[in-house]
Amino acid sequence: EVQLVESGGGLVKPGGSLRLSCAASGFTFSDYSINWVRQAPGKGLEWVSSISSRSTYIYYADSVKGRFTISRDNAKNSVYLQMNSLRAEDTAVYYCARFTTSSWFDYWGQGTLVTVSS
């Protein structure tokens, strides 16, 4: 069974840091790009970042560029999102989702909540 499980969310003060993890199982992890998508409370979906299967290609939304860093460890079937200089507007549920050109965003994790507040 394909599973993506996010962890690492929590309450952090503005300017603080947090590292999210996305642990994958049930598929050949190294064949897939992984994306982070977030959803602020009561708002729509916002794509955040993407990392290709071998970490060759990395992309960020302008809203997080320079503050967030995506990485992956194929030996551990995991992707990470290091979030620095957090702002109130980064408060959201963060989802990871897998992607290939044949599977698109077909599996998502359950999400992890990040709250940035003093």
Next chain:
Amino acid sequence: DIQLTQSPSFLSASVGDRVTVTCRATQGISSYLAWFQQKPGKAPKLLIYAASTLQSGVPSRFSGSGSGTEFTLTISSLQPEDFATYYCQQLNSYPRTFGQGTKVDIK
């Protein structure tokens, strides 16, 4: 960046109704468009990819059409479990933008 605009943002419908949601892109994206369904507190669920391909396990009452800049999601006969929010997403280029969402509510 490519912007996606969904219309309407909100619609009320009854069980059995035919429902259509439109997604317009600010520039051509060929068929690189997906549709998702999201229910409160849950992760989005992929319904349609490549503009018109039904994801495995998704009921055939859902269909997608379009290419270029205008796309449509149609639910042929709305069922109680279909009341949810629907999003389009373009995968033609980065950033992978989403539409603002269309909430389908019970009339």
